[in-house]
Amino acid sequence: MIKQISIFMKNEPGRLLKVTKILADSGIDIRALTVAETADFGILRLIVNEPDKAYRVLKEKEIAVVEHDVLGVEVNDRPGGLARIAEILNNEGINIEYMYAFVTKSHEKAYVVLRLDDLEKGKKILEKKGIRLVTTEELSEI
Amino acid sequence: MYWNKEAETLKPDELKRLQGKRLRKLVKYVYDRSALYRNKFKEAGIKPADIKEISDITKLPYTTKQDLRDNYPFNMFCVPMEEIVRIHASSGTTGKPTVVGYTRNDIDMWTEAMARTIVAPGGSKKDILHNAYGYGLFTGGLGFHYGGERVGCAVIPVSGGNTKRQLLLLKDFGGTILSCTPSYSIYLAEAAVNEGMDPKEDFKLRVGIFGAEPWSNAMRKRIEDALDIKATDVYGLSEICGPGVAQECEEQAGAHIWSDHFYPEVIDPNTGEQVGEGEQGELVFTTLTKEGIPLIRYRTRDLTVLDHEKCACGRYHPRMLRIRGRSDDMLIIRGVNVFPSQIEHVLMKFSDFAAHYLLVLGKKGPLDTLTVKAEVTPEVISDKVKDMMKLKAALKSELEQALGISIDVELVEPGTIPRSEGKAVRIKDERGDL
Numbered sequence: 001m002i003k004q005i006s007i008f009m010k011n012e013p014g015r016l017l018k019v020t021k022i023l024a025d026s027g028i029d030i031r032a033l034t035v036a037e038t039a040d041f042g043i044l045r046l047i048v049n050e051p052d053k054a055y056r057v058l059k060e061k062e063i064a065v066v067e068h069d070v071l072g073v074e075v076n077d078r079p080g081g082l083a084r085i086a087e088i089l090n091n092e093g094i095n096i097e098y099m100y101a102f103v104t105k106s107h108e109k110a111y112v113v114l115r116l117d118d119l120e121k122g123k124k125i126l127e128k129k130g131i132r133l134v135t136t137e138e139l140s141e142i
Numbered sequence: 143m144y145w146n147k148e149a150e151t152l153k154p155d156e157l158k159r160l161q162g163k164r165l166r167k168l169v170k171y172v173y174d175r176s177a178l179y180r181n182k183f184k185e186a187g188i189k190p191a192d193i194k195e196i197s198d199i200t201k202l203p204y205t206t207k208q209d210l211r212d213n214y215p216f217n218m219f220c221v222p223m224e225e226i227v228r229i230h231a232s233s234g235t236t237g238k239p240t241v242v243g244y245t246r247n248d249i250d251m252w253t254e255a256m257a258r259t260i261v262a263p264g265g266s267k268k269d270i271l272h273n274a275y276g277y278g279l280f281t282g283g284l285g286f287h288y289g290g291e292r293v294g295c296a297v298i299p300v301s302g303g304n305t306k307r308q309l310l311l312l313k314d315f316g317g318t319i320l321s322c323t324p325s326y327s328i329y330l331a332e333a334a335v336n337e338g339m340d341p342k343e344d345f346k347l348r349v350g351i352f353g354a355e356p357w358s359n360a361m362r363k364r365i366e367d368a369l370d371i372k373a374t375d376v377y378g379l380s381e382i383c384g385p386g387v388a389q390e391c392e393e394q395a396g397a398h399i400w401s402d403h404f405y406p407e408v409i410d411p412n413t414g415e416q417v418g419e420g421e422q423g424e425l426v427f428t429t430l431t432k433e434g435i436p437l438i439r440y441r442t443r444d445l446t447v448l449d450h451e452k453c454a455c456g457r458y459h460p461r462m463l464r465i466r467g468r469s470d471d472m473l474i475i476r477g478v479n480v481f482p483s484q485i486e487h488v489l490m491k492f493s494d495f496a497a498h499y500l501l502v503l504g505k506k507g508p509l510d511t512l513t514v515k516a517e518v519t520p521e522v523i524s525d526k527v528k529d530m531m532k533l534k535a536a537l538k539s540e541l542e543q544a545l546g547i548s549i550d551v552e553l554v555e556p557g558t559i560p561r562s563e564g565k566a567v568r569i570k571d572e573r574g575d576l
Contacts, residue, residue, distance in 0.1 A: 004525065010558070
């Protein structure tokens with residue numbers, strides 16, 4: 001499992017800048033991100049090299065931040081790679097709350113971040129089916 | 143507990159007799175000394191001799207804030223300046239400030255009312271009064287200061303602002319009574335936690351005397367939980383003297399109006415007629431014992447309900463229920479009356495929101511809109527939009543049910559609604575032309 005940092009922020013100019021600046025000043029590297037936005041607020045979700053540190057520095061600056069576990073799944077970077085994972089989860093009745101993908105320059109693999117309604121069950125079944133899950137340590141080295 | 147047992151436990155008939163006697167004297171006093179009152183009485187066809195008992199008060203004309211403005215600064219004073227020992231003035235956010243002059247006796251009477259106010263919720267000379275009301279033209283600071291000294295408390299005249307210093311003094315000087323606005327007390331509790339303190343452990347506070355802005359019982363609960371104190375409501379307005387016009391006793395069942403000095407009535411703001419017992423209306427005061435600037439039937443624009451039943455504390459001085467707001471705080475949204483206190487009441491029912499909020503009035507075409515900006519607590523933040531939308535929808539539905547109009551809700555991040563060190567600013571009007 002990997003740790004994701006989520007930030008609740010007002011949907012207005014300058015908010016994203018503030019957060020990314022804090023992370024930059026603390027030497028935190030962003031691996032992946034996604035923003036879910038509504039008319040008045042947005043939730044920024046981040047995968048970073050040092051999630052605990054990122055959480056701490058953001059909290060210190062009174063940013064509305066939470067940290068929790070998500071699955072980081074390695075996907076073959078070719079047609080059908082993602083469909084296989086979706087199918088496994090679907091067969092088990094596990095719902096994907098949201099997901100986002102990222103690729104890295106040095107690997108042929110792509111990665112998908114999955115937020116599931118039943119994280120433990122999802123983790124088990126994916127591992128059983130031979131899907132490789134990445135760890136925070138691995139991500140730090142990418 | 144009583145400061146002045148005799149005056150505080152007068153029976154209803156004794157109170158009425160005393161009020162009648164004082165009113166007779168007052169009417170003659172202002173008639174002799176004030177051209178304004180003389181003219182008002184003449185217009186109403188009233189002579190001082192027509193006022194025999196307290197129930198005759200309804201024959202007298204009202205005084206309004208406009209009278210004070212028209213006579214700015216000193217024309218309503220009933221004594222020459224050599225008799226005045228202090229002048230206070232309201233902030234004057236809506237026009238010229240309202241100016242109040244006090245004779246030595248006026249300061250003495252106000253101090254007496256403030257001493258009763260501090261003792262009623264349990265204060266005594268053993269207490270350390272951390273007085274965070276602003277000192278200056280505003281009456282809050284000096285009112286509590288004089289009252290506290292008279293009771294014999296150790297008064298810390300810290301005044302408003304400089305929150306870090308407030309926290310340091312609360313911790314090191316060990317104030318046991320806190321006096322400030324309710325919103326500032328919540329802010330102090332929050333700020334203490336942010337500074338790594340535990341207000342329940344590190345402070346010795348046991349009683350709070352909060353006023354100068356309307357607050358709900360739900361807010362009271364939150365303050366009591368955050369600071370581990372008994373939070374009580376004080377009421378006053380500078381025109382009448384300042385804080386100490388009314389104060390809750392330990393029963394916390396409405397603020398007792400010290401009616402041997404301040405005679406209250408509740409009227410229908412539209413017709414000017416007195417409303418029945420238990421009905422809501424505009425609070426009107428007659429200052430029975432003031433010399434500098436006595437006010438007869440002064441319309442406060444505050445809306446409340448009076449309760450004349452004997453309180454469990456033994457006092458008959460009528461209790462005013464929480465003021466629902468000042469009639470000029472009342473918002474009219476698409477023809478419906480809305481009080482900020484109603485919104486606060488709903489917000490405080492959710493543990494998901496901080497005690498800070500902002501009401502933004504706007505316009506969509508010809509229609510007024512109301513947006514409630516509610517600050518979420520750090521605990522409820524979720525990475526899922528669904529969760530946050532659910533919270534937003536729940537608040538919106540509760541608010542719409544309570545207010546009877548459709549409104550918008552905006553969730554904002556913790557700590558982003560501006561904190562106030564005095565009266566909280568909770569309404570932002572963006573409608574432009576009015």
